[in-house]
Amino acid sequence: MGKNLHDFLSQLEGQLQHDLVRVEQTVSPAQFEVTALLQHLEEMKKFPALFFEKPLNLKGKPSRFPLLSNFFATRQRCALSLGMSADDAKLALSLEYARREEKLISPVTVSTKEAPVKEVVKRGDDADLYEFPIVRHHAMDPAPYIDMTPVMKDPEQGFYNVAFLRNMVKGPRRLGIHMSPRHNWQIHRKNEEKKRPTPVAIVVGHHPAFYLGALNVSPFGVDDYARIGAVMGEPLRLTASETWGEDFMVPADAEIVIEGHVLPNVKEVEAPFGEFTGYYGPQRLRPVIEVTAITHRRNAVFQHIFVGHRDNWVLGGIPKEGSLFNLIRGIVPTVKAIHFPISGCCRFNCYVSVDKKIDGETRQAALAALAGCDFVKHVVVVDADIDVYNEEQVMWAMATRVQADQDVDIIKNAKGNTLDPSQTDDIMTAKMIIDATRPVQRPFAARVEVPKEALAKTRLEDFISPAILERLPKA
Amino acid sequence: MANIFWVTCPKCRGEFYCHTQELRHKGIKLLCPYCSHQFLDEESPRIME
Numbered sequence: 001m002g003k004n005l006h007d008f009l010s011q012l013e014g015q016l017q018h019d020l021v022r023v024e025q026t027v028s029p030a031q032f033e034v035t036a037l038l039q040h041l042e043e044m045k046k047f048p049a050l051f052f053e054k055p056l057n058l059k060g061k062p063s064r065f066p067l068l069s070n071f072f073a074t075r076q077r078c079a080l081s082l083g084m085s086a087d088d089a090k091l092a093l094s095l096e097y098a099r100r101e102e103k104l105i106s107p108v109t110v111s112t113k114e115a116p117v118k119e120v121v122k123r124g125d126d127a128d129l130y131e132f133p134i135v136r137h138h139a140m141d142p143a144p145y146i147d148m149t150p151v152m153k154d155p156e157q158g159f160y161n162v163a164f165l166r167n168m169v170k171g172p173r174r175l176g177i178h179m180s181p182r183h184n185w186q187i188h189r190k191n192e193e194k195k196r197p198t199p200v201a202i203v204v205g206h207h208p209a210f211y212l213g214a215l216n217v218s219p220f221g222v223d224d225y226a227r228i229g230a231v232m233g234e235p236l237r238l239t240a241s242e243t244w245g246e247d248f249m250v251p252a253d254a255e256i257v258i259e260g261h262v263l264p265n266v267k268e269v270e271a272p273f274g275e276f277t278g279y280y281g282p283q284r285l286r287p288v289i290e291v292t293a294i295t296h297r298r299n300a301v302f303q304h305i306f307v308g309h310r311d312n313w314v315l316g317g318i319p320k321e322g323s324l325f326n327l328i329r330g331i332v333p334t335v336k337a338i339h340f341p342i343s344g345c346c347r348f349n350c351y352v353s354v355d356k357k358i359d360g361e362t363r364q365a366a367l368a369a370l371a372g373c374d375f376v377k378h379v380v381v382v383d384a385d386i387d388v389y390n391e392e393q394v395m396w397a398m399a400t401r402v403q404a405d406q407d408v409d410i411i412k413n414a415k416g417n418t419l420d421p422s423q424t425d426d427i428m429t430a431k432m433i434i435d436a437t438r439p440v441q442r443p444f445a446a447r448v449e450v451p452k453e454a455l456a457k458t459r460l461e462d463f464i465s466p467a468i469l470e471r472l473p474k475a
Numbered sequence: 476m477a478n479i480f481w482v483t484c485p486k487c488r489g490e491f492y493c494h495t496q497e498l499r500h501k502g503i504k505l506l507c508p509y510c511s512h513q514f515l516d517e518e519s520p521r522i523m524e
Contacts, residue, residue: 140491142508269498269506272491282479283505284494419476426477426496 002237002253003207004116005068005301008081009051015080021048028056029067029135029304030144038070038306047073047310055133055302058144058169063133065256065302071208072305072315081208083233090389091321091337097231098322101216105229107236107249115239115252119298123242127294128172129258132204135304138274142283144169145273146258147305149214150177151201151224152187153248155194159223160249161187162214164305167202168270173291176270177262178281180418181427183220188262188287197261199248200289201241205255205303207232215319217373225249231319242293255303256296260289276316276345278308279421310342317346320373327372328352332365339388347375348420351388354381359440363409366433374415380434385447397436407435480524486512488520495524 001007012020027033034052041047049071057063072078075089082096112118122128134144146167153160161183168176177200179185191198203210213231214224229236238249243259250257270286305312317340325338334355340346350369354361366379382388382397402408409432416429423429438444460469478495482505489509493516498505504513516522 140508142506142511269503272508279476280492282476282492282494283498283508285497285503421476423476 001116003209003232003234004253005205005207005255005303006299008207009068009301012049012077012080016076016086019048019074019077020051022051022053024053026054026056026062027052027067028060029133030056030058032136032139034067034069034135034304035137035306038309038311041070042309049073049077051301052133057133058130063131063302065131065133065296065300067133067135068205068301068303069135070306070311071303072211072312073310075314075318078208078212078314078318081212082231091325091339094318094321094325094338096322097212097318098326100231100233101218101227101319101322102326103230104223104226105232105235107225107229107238109246109249110237110239110252112239115237116297117250117252117254117257117295118239119296120300121242121293121295123293125173127258127291129169129175129291129294130172132256132302134169134302137307138280140272140280141274142168142272145307146175146202146204147307148202148204148303149211150184151203151250152184152198152262154187154221155190155196157221159221160225161220162203162224162228164211164214166271166273166275166307167289168273168286170268170288173260175258175260175289175291176268176286177289178270178273178284178286186220191262192264195264197264199241199244200260200262201248201250202258202260203251203254203256204258205301206251206253209233210236210251210254211315212319215316217320217323225251242295250295255300256294258291259293259295260291262287262289274308275419276307276312276347277419277421278345279419281419313342313346315346316340316375320347320350320375324350324369324372324376328365328368331368332361334361334384335365336384337388338369341391341394343391344378347417348377350376350379351391351394352379352381353384353386353388354437355384356437356440362435362437363433366409366435370411370414370431370433375417376431377416377420377429378432378434380436383437386436394436398434401436401438402434409433409435478524480516480522482516482519483521484510484512485514485518485520486510490521499524 076086213228484507487510
């Protein structure tokens with residue numbers, strides 16, 4: 001048995017009590033009830049994973065599939081999914097991700113009889129998306145969306161690409177699919193040029209390390225199944241698909257796999273959809289998937305991501321931090337830390353700290369971050385005395401170490417993201433580097449500090465009672 | 476993001492937006508996300524672009 005979601009959830013409940021909340025009441029995901037609960041919790045600054053025991057399916061009937069939501073909303077849970085301590089959820093987590101990502105672990109094949117995801121197989125008209133508790137997320141979304149990971153296979157080189165893409169439910173066996181011009185889009189484009197359908201398998205529910213691995217920033221051509229295995233720390237178990245047999249392999253330990261064809265040269269209206277930016281992507285013409293088969297575990301869990309919120313952001317940030325830290329370290333060895341903050345959707349804003357020895361290292365570090373990931377729009381480079389995980393400190397460095405005419409660089413007409421609402425072009429964007437470090441070559445003011453000796457010998461509890469300290473409001 | 480235009484659904488008056496290059500003046504029916512009504516952009520009582 002390979003790593004899987006069921007075993008991990010049991011482990012989570014043992015290790016982080018209260019981090020997984022089981023909801024026993026009936027809930028209607030397609031009527032915004034799941035996202036309403038998540039929004040209420042978000043406003044309370046609480047981000048538990050929610051396990052809905054009795055969700056309704058798209059027919060309005062009790063679904064046989066429970067629903068897992070908001071799992072990735074905390075770095076602590078992500079750390080646990082890589083076998084780390086919840087205390088190592090900051091840079092240590094990203095560096096561990098980067099360490100694992102540097103190698104590939106080839107997947108292994110198991111027979112369909114051994115594959116849990118084949119416990120229930122439905123082909124053709126028996127496959128029915130309406131049996132699932134699919135979530136409708138935001139007010140302007142026209143339908144429930146499956147927002148997990150479609151897998152596609154390059155028709156020329158045979159590698160697999162796994163990516164989070166939105167899939168609009170259009171019928172019991174019909175989905176719309178949105179692809180930005182990235183890797184899966186390239187694969188579909190190659191097939192479409194030859195008027196061939198693109199095989200696709202959507203993996204709905206797996207061990208969380210599978211999804212963290214799926215978000216690696218490897219170049220086009222790297223087999224994502226091998227990269228996911230590296231991040232999971234064991235070979236990913238694959239099994240033959242129902243539709244294409246061994247010509248297209250699917251994860252054997254997944255909860256649910258939806259197989260289908262992206263039809264060539266067929267486009268229908270799709271969206272608006274509340275996207276990772278926190279804004280709706282516009283309605284547009286997008287390809288269509290015809291579902292050919294659905295396979296799942298007998299006790300499968302249906303999983304979704306709360307797009308445009310922490311669940312979506314944290315998940316996307318950790319892999320980028322690790323990969324870009326490795327990339328920057330090769331160019332600027334004095335790099336200390338990197339962070340994609342929540343405030344930038346864990347994608348657009350990147351904070352990097354360097355123990356700067358010479359002026360110019362900051363620009364090198366920033367340029368590497370921009371080149372390494374096209375999501376990155378703004379790089380703020382700070383000194384090593386600034387904690388990049390503490391946004392207040394980063395903003396303080398910007399306030400006190402930046403002269404805009406000297407320390408800010410703008411790069412125009414770089415590749416951006418089609419979903420960034422600030423872009424005036426569909427593809428191109430402007431990038432910005434902010435050097436918030438102190439100069440090396442001229443004297444610079446010192447930070448204020450209370451003497452260390454005074455801090456050591458003057459103990460708070462000797463002057464203010466613990467009871468009063470406990471009652472003091474937090475800032 | 477690409478250029479967008481806001482439309483109003485002639486049936487339910489709900490407002491949403493679409494990709495200009497792909498859907499403006501293309502003779503393609505838009506899908507109201509609120510009531511599922513399908514209509515041409517020219518049928519929208521109000522267009523903001």
